[in-house]
Amino acid sequence: xxxxxxxxxxxxxxxxxxxxxxxxxxxxxxxxxxxxxxxxxxxxxxxxxxxxxxxxxxxxxxxxxxxxxxxxxxxxxxxxxxxxxxxxxxxxxxxxxxxxxxxxxxxxxxxxxxxxxxxxxxxxxxxxxxxxxxxxxxxxxxxxxxxxxxxxxxxxxxxxxxxxxxxxxxxxxxxxxxxxxxxxxxxxxxxxxxxxxxxx
Numbered sequence: 638x639x640x641x642x643x644x645x646x647x648x649x650x651x652x653x654x655x656x657x658x659x660x661x662x663x664x665x666x667x668x669x670x671x672x673x674x675x676x677x678x679x680x681x682x683x684x685x686x687x688x689x690x691x692x693x694x695x696x697x698x699x700x701x702x703x704x705x706x707x708x709x710x711x712x713x714x715x716x717x718x719x720x721x722x723x724x725x726x727x728x729x730x731x732x733x734x735x736x737x738x739x740x741x742x743x744x745x746x747x748x749x750x751x752x753x754x755x756x757x758x759x760x761x762x763x764x765x766x767x768x769x770x771x772x773x774x775x776x777x778x779x780x781x782x783x784x785x786x787x788x789x790x791x792x793x794x795x796x797x798x799x800x801x802x803x804x805x806x807x808x809x810x811x812x813x814x815x816x817x818x819x820x821x822x823x824x825x826x827x828x829x830x831x832x833x834x835x836x837x
Contacts (some may be wrong), residue, residue, distance in 0.1 A: 641785020643733030646716040657700040682781035683736025717782040731785025732778040738820040762794035770828030780822040
C-alpha cells in the first residue's frame with residue numbers, strides 16, 4: 638500500500654526484454670535502503686525488487702502490467718516517480734493507493750496558473766466500468782503516475798488536477814506535455830462503494 642506521496646524520480650538505466658516480460662533497472666538515492674522482495678511504486682505501478690547492485694535495483698513487469706500502464710513506453714534515461722510502501726506507523730499524507738494502475742490517460746491540456754499548473758487528462762470511458770467506480774468525482778482523489786491528487790472539473794472521460802510548483806519540480810510532471818500518456822488509479826474507496834451498491 639502507498640500514499641501517493643512521491644519520494645523522488647528514479648532514472649531508468651537499463652531494460653531487458655525476456656519473452657513477454659521486461660526487466661527494468663533503476664537508479665535512485667535510496668537503493669542502499671532497499672532489499673529483495675520489497676515493493677516500490679513506479680509511476681503508480683507496484684513492482685517487486687528482484688535484484689540489486691551497489692547503486693541500482695531491478696524490477697520485472699509482465700505483459701498485463703505493460704499493456705495497462707505506460708511502463709512499456711519507457712526508454713533508458715526516462716524518469717519515473719518512485720515511492721516505497723507506506724509504513725503503518727506513519728501519517729497517511731495522500732490517500733490510500735494500491736499501486737494497481739487501472740488504465741492510462743492522455744494529457745490534453747497544460748495551463749499556466751500563475752505559478753502553478755492545471756493539467757487535463759482524458760481516459761477511455763466505459764459505462765460498465767464506471768458503474769464499478771472507475772470514475773473521477775469533483776474533489777475526490779485520483780493517482781496520476783503515482784502522485785496523489787485532488788480532482789477538479791471531471792466529466793465522463795476527463796478530469797483536471799492542479800499541480801503546485803513543488804510537485805512540478807520533484808515529480809515527473811515537469812516532463813508531461815500534451816499527448817503524454819500517464820498511469821491512473823481510481824480511488825479504491827469509490828470502487829468498493831460502487832460495488833456494494835450493485836448488490837443491494
